[in-house]
Amino acid sequence: MKTYFRELSVAAALVVVLLALAVFAPAFYQPQPLLSLLTREAPTLVVACGMALVIISRQIDISVGAQFSVCSVCAGLLAARGWPIYLVLPASAACGAFLGALNGALVAGLRLPSIVVTLATMVTLRQGLNLVRQGEFVNLPDGVQWLGLGQTAGQWLIVLTALGFLVAFGLGLRHLAAGRFVYAVGSDAEAARLAGLRPQLATFLVFVLLGALTGLAAMMNVAQSPQVQPLSGSGLELKVIAAVVVGGVAISGGRGNLWGAFAGLLLLACVAPALTHLHVEAYWEKAIQGAIILLAVVADGLRSRKGGHR
Amino acid sequence: KAGADKAAKELGVQLLFDGPTDSNAAKQNEIVENWITLGVDVIAVAAENKEGISTALRKAQKQGIKVLTYDADAMTDARSFFVNQATPEGIGQGLMDEAARLTGGEGEFAMIVASLTAANQREWQKHVEARLKEKYPKMKLVAVRPCDDLKDKAQSEATAMLSANPKLKLIMAICSPGVPGAAEAVKQAGQTGKVKVMGLGLPNENRRYVKEGVTDSIILWNTGDLGYLTIYAGVALAKDELKQGAKTLKAGSLGTFSIVGDNILLGKPFIFNKANIDQFDF
Amino acid sequence: MPITLRALPCMSSPLLALSQLTKSFGGARALRGVNFELQAGEVHALLGENGAGKSTLIKIVTGAHQPDGGTITVAGQIVAGLTPAAAHALGIACIYQQPALFPDLTVAENIALRLEPGSALRRVDWPARRTRAHDLLARIGASIAPTAEVRTLSMPEQQLVEIACALGAGARIVIMDEPTASLTHKEQHLLYAVVRDLRAHGVGVIYISHRLEEIFMLADRVTVLRDGQSVGTHPVDGLTETALIRLMVGREMTQIYPPAESVPGETLLTVRDVGCAASGVKHVSFDVRAGEIFGLGGLVGAGRTELARVLFGLTPADSGEITLAGRRLTLRSPQEAIAHGIAYVPEDRRRHGVVLDLPIAHNVTMALHRHLFPTSWLRFGAERSLALEFIRDLAVKCAGPAAPVGSLSGGNQQKVSLARWLATKPRLLILDEPTQGVDVGAKGEIHRIIRRLAREGLAVILISSDLPEVLGMSDRIGVMAGGTLTAILPGHSDAPTVMAAALGSTEKGAA
Amino acid sequence: MNTAKRDWKALLTRHEMLLLYVLIAEWLFFYFAGTTTNRRGVVVGFGTMDRQFDILRHSCEIGLLALALTPVIITAGIDLSVGSLLGLCAILFGQLWHDGGLPIPVAAGLTLALGALAGGLNATLITALRLPPLIVTLGTYSLFRGLAEAITRGSITYTGFPETFLFVGQERWLGLPTQAWIFFVVALAVWLLVHRTTFGRTFRTIGLAPEGARYAGLPVERRLALVYVLAGLIAAIAAIIYTARLGQAKADAGTGYELFAITAVVLGGTSIFGGTGSVHGTLLGVAAIAVLKNGLACLPVVMGMNAAEEMSGLLTGALLLLALTASVLPKILANFRSRPHAPAP
Numbered sequence A: 001m002k003t004y005f006r007e008l009s010v011a012a013a014l015v016v017v018l019l020a021l022a023v024f025a026p027a028f029y030q031p032q033p034l035l036s037l038l039t040r041e042a043p044t045l046v047v048a049c050g051m052a053l054v055i056i057s058r059q060i061d062i063s064v065g066a067q068f069s070v071c072s073v074c075a076g077l078l079a080a081r082g083w084p085i086y087l088v089l090p091a092s093a094a095c096g097a098f099l100g101a102l103n104g105a106l107v108a109g110l111r112l113p114s115i116v117v118t119l120a121t122m123v124t125l126r127q128g129l130n131l132v133r134q135g136e137f138v139n140l141p142d143g144v145q146w147l148g149l150g151q152t153a154g155q156w157l158i159v160l161t162a163l164g165f166l167v168a169f170g171l172g173l174r175h176l177a178a179g180r181f182v183y184a185v186g187s188d189a190e191a192a193r194l195a196g197l198r199p200q201l202a203t204f205l206v207f208v209l210l211g212a213l214t215g216l217a218a219m220m221n222v223a224q225s226p227q228v229q230p231l232s233g234s235g236l237e238l239k240v241i242a243a244v245v246v247g248g249v250a251i252s253g254g255r256g257n258l259w260g261a262f263a264g265l266l267l268l269a270c271v272a273p274a275l276t277h278l279h280v281e282a283y284w285e286k287a288i289q290g291a292i293i294l295l296a297v298v299a300d301g302l303r304s305r306k307g308g309h310r
Numbered sequence B: 001k002a003g004a005d006k007a008a009k010e011l012g013v014q015l016l017f018d019g020p021t022d023s024n025a026a027k028q029n030e031i032v033e034n035w036i037t038l039g040v041d042v043i044a045v046a047a048e049n050k051e052g053i054s055t056a057l058r059k060a061q062k063q064g065i066k067v068l069t070y071d072a073d074a075m076t077d078a079r080s081f082f083v084n085q086a087t088p089e090g091i092g093q094g095l096m097d098e099a100a101r102l103t104g105g106e107g108e109f110a111m112i113v114a115s116l117t118a119a120n121q122r123e124w125q126k127h128v129e130a131r132l133k134e135k136y137p138k139m140k141l142v143a144v145r146p147c148d149d150l151k152d153k154a155q156s157e158a159t160a161m162l163s164a165n166p167k168l169k170l171i172m173a174i175c176s177p178g179v180p181g182a183a184e185a186v187k188q189a190g191q192t193g194k195v196k197v198m199g200l201g202l203p204n205e206n207r208r209y210v211k212e213g214v215t216d217s218i219i220l221w222n223t224g225d226l227g228y229l230t231i232y233a234g235v236a237l238a239k240d241e242l243k244q245g246a247k248t249l250k251a252g253s254l255g256t257f258s259i260v261g262d263n264i265l266l267g268k269p270f271i272f273n274k275a276n277i278d279q280f281d282f
Numbered sequence C: 001m002p003i004t005l006r007a008l009p010c011m012s013s014p015l016l017a018l019s020q021l022t023k024s025f026g027g028a029r030a031l032r033g034v035n036f037e038l039q040a041g042e043v044h045a046l047l048g049e050n051g052a053g054k055s056t057l058i059k060i061v062t063g064a065h066q067p068d069g070g071t072i073t074v075a076g077q078i079v080a081g082l083t084p085a086a087a088h089a090l091g092i093a094c095i096y097q098q099p100a101l102f103p104d105l106t107v108a109e110n111i112a113l114r115l116e117p118g119s120a121l122r123r124v125d126w127p128a129r130r131t132r133a134h135d136l137l138a139r140i141g142a143s144i145a146p147t148a149e150v151r152t153l154s155m156p157e158q159q160l161v162e163i164a165c166a167l168g169a170g171a172r173i174v175i176m177d178e179p180t181a182s183l184t185h186k187e188q189h190l191l192y193a194v195v196r197d198l199r200a201h202g203v204g205v206i207y208i209s210h211r212l213e214e215i216f217m218l219a220d221r222v223t224v225l226r227d228g229q230s231v232g233t234h235p236v237d238g239l240t241e242t243a244l245i246r247l248m249v250g251r252e253m254t255q256i257y258p259p260a261e262s263v264p265g266e267t268l269l270t271v272r273d274v275g276c277a278a279s280g281v282k283h284v285s286f287d288v289r290a291g292e293i294f295g296l297g298g299l300v301g302a303g304r305t306e307l308a309r310v311l312f313g314l315t316p317a318d319s320g321e322i323t324l325a326g327r328r329l330t331l332r333s334p335q336e337a338i339a340h341g342i343a344y345v346p347e348d349r350r351r352h353g354v355v356l357d358l359p360i361a362h363n364v365t366m367a368l369h370r371h372l373f374p375t376s377w378l379r380f381g382a383e384r385s386l387a388l389e390f391i392r393d394l395a396v397k398c399a400g401p402a403a404p405v406g407s408l409s410g411g412n413q414q415k416v417s418l419a420r421w422l423a424t425k426p427r428l429l430i431l432d433e434p435t436q437g438v439d440v441g442a443k444g445e446i447h448r449i450i451r452r453l454a455r456e457g458l459a460v461i462l463i464s465s466d467l468p469e470v471l472g473m474s475d476r477i478g479v480m481a482g483g484t485l486t487a488i489l490p491g492h493s494d495a496p497t498v499m500a501a502a503l504g505s506t507e508k509g510a511a
Numbered sequence D: 001m002n003t004a005k006r007d008w009k010a011l012l013t014r015h016e017m018l019l020l021y022v023l024i025a026e027w028l029f030f031y032f033a034g035t036t037t038n039r040r041g042v043v044v045g046f047g048t049m050d051r052q053f054d055i056l057r058h059s060c061e062i063g064l065l066a067l068a069l070t071p072v073i074i075t076a077g078i079d080l081s082v083g084s085l086l087g088l089c090a091i092l093f094g095q096l097w098h099d100g101g102l103p104i105p106v107a108a109g110l111t112l113a114l115g116a117l118a119g120g121l122n123a124t125l126i127t128a129l130r131l132p133p134l135i136v137t138l139g140t141y142s143l144f145r146g147l148a149e150a151i152t153r154g155s156i157t158y159t160g161f162p163e164t165f166l167f168v169g170q171e172r173w174l175g176l177p178t179q180a181w182i183f184f185v186v187a188l189a190v191w192l193l194v195h196r197t198t199f200g201r202t203f204r205t206i207g208l209a210p211e212g213a214r215y216a217g218l219p220v221e222r223r224l225a226l227v228y229v230l231a232g233l234i235a236a237i238a239a240i241i242y243t244a245r246l247g248q249a250k251a252d253a254g255t256g257y258e259l260f261a262i263t264a265v266v267l268g269g270t271s272i273f274g275g276t277g278s279v280h281g282t283l284l285g286v287a288a289i290a291v292l293k294n295g296l297a298c299l300p301v302v303m304g305m306n307a308a309e310e311m312s313g314l315l316t317g318a319l320l321l322l323a324l325t326a327s328v329l330p331k332i333l334a335n336f337r338s339r340p341h342a343p344a345p
């Protein structure tokens, strides 16, 4: 209870939003639109899993949005060339892993601060993509959407895959030695080195993993519509980082878990549709979103103020 | 852009083209001021922010640079001519009339815009609402949501609109990524035909949905022609061939255009639908 | 880890041999050709002044630093490019002078991360981790919950966790860098037993300490380092304390506490029934007079540090009253405490005592902004000369006042931490382990300074786990147990009396 | 002792010197590559005085935000809300003047107070509730922008400011763009605060070791609060300058500026983990980015290149990586050299 206070307070905020919806806008709870909402958020969740890992290891990656765009466009172009889906999927993940490795090499190999490195790669990738594509859509051939499975099956597949990643990484972080290494490196990299772990390698791998997950997520997004917009990932980094830190993962590393990140993600994902359902005018959206972020963490702040932290 | 390049080549002039990919007033001012110090002959702008850009444009005029606006106008005293494919009023009315035609003039509809602050979007929205009030009392605008020029976000917003407003008859998107986004949402919700989709966009981005009958009509101002015409107008202006009070302008292969006041009119917006979409590829 | 699996290939060669090791940090040469040998089944003490290179030496042995030159031979085999993981595999375990723990993780996990071998993809066995942590901690007599997060532990508790880690490794070479620096009497003796036990099992122990009595109690041989060079290895038998000090310092010196020469004056500080629920301090009452040195004794976790934190406003008291020079104080923050002339030298110097990345000068003047820079405008010249003055007075071994504190040896860092508070010229000085990790020469200097301050009318509260120090320096001694003051003894008490008070009352408290 | 002092100084100035070289190289490159004579025989492009002044004018707002962020980042904090606050302040300023009918100086004064107040909100949440700055300012980043949009319903634009006010943003005073003077004054003030007073010393200490600072009796909470209030105040100044430059106040003012400002600060050598950094570094960072951006925009005249926007983004990224790599290169080389020859099995 004590250790999971932040996660619980975010979950409580989520419950409040959901209850408000149940009372004032029960239409929110129709199965099909709800499934659609979840499907839309599934790629974000997959990226959030990777991002949580990166942040727990005391790094950050703000280039995920740009990576997502690049992977989407690559996957789209390959699919448009007629590559079969079972090749496009790994290609997209590999593309992401490559970009992640680039970040990882700079951060772990040269020991540069990750926020600056990924800021640089973000700008570079995004503007590079603009330069090459000039915002033009990629039209996909039939059979790419829903991976050729049909809509409902495809949506379930995507949602369940994302949840699968969540559970796998959530449990892995807690119960696999590798997961604990991530915490150790984030908690104190020098102590990790002295304990015989390899913090630089861990950092590198975490970035590669995030890249690969971003590539997969891009594919999960591409599979939801018959076209790819090169801008598709813009703003993703902020959304994902917000979800993860609101969910209690400490930006200073070593603390937090995926369940909190999941709650944070759902909370933020619910705000926009909730406002639509409650017929709140769109001008208020950002203000309310900001207020919710603040309120969700204020409880945590009040508590830590009372219970004398050392 | 392509049209502009073509015209520039035909006329043998050098064209500088710069456009922020994200709509941003301050950046546009910086670009214009940059051109002023570069000492160009003519500046043509699609104003992002009417008032903001006008100060920069007046400065340009003071230095003897000819100023044109296209697509979105600035303050009238800050430019010589406005190359207009359609007035915002015309676009607003065109959109609303088409929406009314599709819904039979009654029922709820919702709008997807690029952002809540972009000047041209606000202008068009204003005219849509004015037209609605004036001519279609039985129709009701139930929601306006921004999509940040992202197709994916438009899709999410449209999905929420659909379930929040069960009586929705039509979604109108006035930014180009909004139309396919809304169409995909309607299609996934299984409401094809029941909820109509229309808006401003390009044929290639919407072809699939138009053919499937999800999207009913796409209104387009022909950007290629607009660029072409703008360049011709600019060159004419620079050579002093185009003066206040002129009534026509000859523009290469596109023929002659009429000038009303200080508006050079490109003509009526074009409407794509199932019947004619296959004739266009861009 | 069964020790027997690591059979020695050749029993006659030493377990560990270092020859001509050199190491520089930037321009500073920490080691300039050190030779050292460790036999199986011996306790080999490594001695030297602060900054002599002891910690650097052992960091090279554990693979934490790469040497610039020289060879390391483990059990007859030359090893090169040693990494921490490789050292671990060779059976080398270490208690670092600065605890290298993971603050956000639990005690059990901290221990497990050091000890568990195996692939990164194995499953973590949480119950087994907890049991092992519990067993290891019990072996050294520490009552620390395996599920506690390390960042909530006090400095001595962290040191105990470090010791548990080293023990659990089942290594054949165990290195201890000032393991008892912040441990109290009882824990020290449990540790001595552990060391003897290791020796009996054929483990080679390298033991670093500035407490000479420990050396005579534990060690078989000593090697003395001076200025990064080994100046000789000697069997402990036949060495006297003075001889040892001469080897270390290069001149004659005795380890005698300076005599009390002043007569305490008026009562300066009155503490009545003070308690703080958050930190477990309850019903503490005592007085300290101006010019008096009031010692505080007790076991680890007795609450002495917590009491000091209350008096310094870090964890404000929620009951009782504190009076300083006749004025009743409500101390809610260190700023208020400082404004009233209270200074506190904390026990955890790396986290609280100094800021490692800032220059010495900044660290020294940190608590002095109001006085040294009354207009908030920095005066670099004044700052520098003040710093130089303390560097000279306390014999801080450093490259100059602009050197970052992190580049100093542990003992020299402690001197900087002390200098900061001496510079504030307080009325009440609370010293928490002021001489931990400080070499004999400097220790004597610090003792003389404390005496001088007392003579000038300061009230001093001296918390130290070095019992002889408390006995030798204090005018009166308060003994704490379980967060409360259980006895106040006269200054000339002896060790058994104080220990009895500390132990007896805990037993009573537990009952 | 003397050599040690020099070492320390060299370490301190290394990054800034490097940046200075980059800046000079950039400037020289654009001076020669970006200046031509146009058909009318007038010298145009990067090399003109006008262009230099434009660069200065365009950099003022982002420069101010970067100045505001430097102390924040030195305390190991972050303020993502400055760009949004710029927007909110611009709106409030417009409203006070236009709807409230207040004279410009009064409206400006009130706007500054409101900016400081908004900074105070960040400060309260961060210091009183001990919430992480990243989350707090992420929240207020949305909140401030959202309020600006809500107040204006997205569309109200305040214009028609008097000439005397527009003078601040569009004209020159004593030979320099008027707002540049304001910028220099603020820069000098922040520089003195950070480098010459105990405040700056305290920011650094807090950034390196907040607990250590508390134990040293430094007023950690008050200094942190100061830093965020100051950021709010400077964002308000930037808002007024922005309004004067564009002649309009609108809810989207300053969108995305926080990212540019952070880029400039970290390019200037301030560590995102706090403790190290300098105001002159930040100024160099701002200048390096501004010259790059504007210089590239001048190149098309010469090279017929038509993607200045994208190229400048691309090159800013590359520049950032380059500056970073260069600043750690000596350390890495030294590391390699001191490595022993063969790692053991």
Ligand SMILES: Nc1ncnc2c1ncn2[C@@H]1O[C@H](COP(=O)(O)OP(=O)(O)OP(=O)(O)O)[C@@H](O)[C@H]1O
Pocket: C025, C026, C028, C029, C030, C048, C049, C050, C051, C052, C053, C054, C055, C056, C057, C097, C397, C398, C406, C407, C408, C409, C410, C411, C412, C437, C439
């Ligand atoms: N990271 C570092 N950077 C620069 N100099 C260092 C560093 N670590 C140690 N030194 C220097 O190396 C010398 C030896 O330090 P070391 O820590 O080995 O001393 P020590 O013998 O352990 O002293 P103590 O008894 O005080 O712990 C000192 O002069 C110290 O300043």
Ligand SMILES: Nc1ncnc2c1ncn2[C@@H]1O[C@H](COP(=O)(O)OP(=O)(O)OP(=O)(O)O)[C@@H](O)[C@H]1O
Pocket: A308, C152, C153, C154, C155, C156, C157, C182, C183, C184, C278, C279, C280, C298, C299, C300, C301, C302, C303, C304, C305, C306, C307, C347, C463, C465
């Ligand atoms: N906030 C807290 N809540 C509960 N218990 C605490 C808290 N802070 C410290 N303690 C515990 O109170 C006990 C007193 O610790 P403290 O460090 O004061 O002991 P000590 O007597 O100073 O030991 P030493 O003299 O060896 O430093 C410890 O067991 C510590 O873990």
Ligand SMILES: [Mg+2]
Pocket: C054, C055, C056, C097, C177, C409, C410, C411
């Ligand atoms: Mg040492």
Ligand SMILES: [Mg+2]
Pocket: C154, C304, C305, C306, C347, C432
């Ligand atoms: Mg203590």
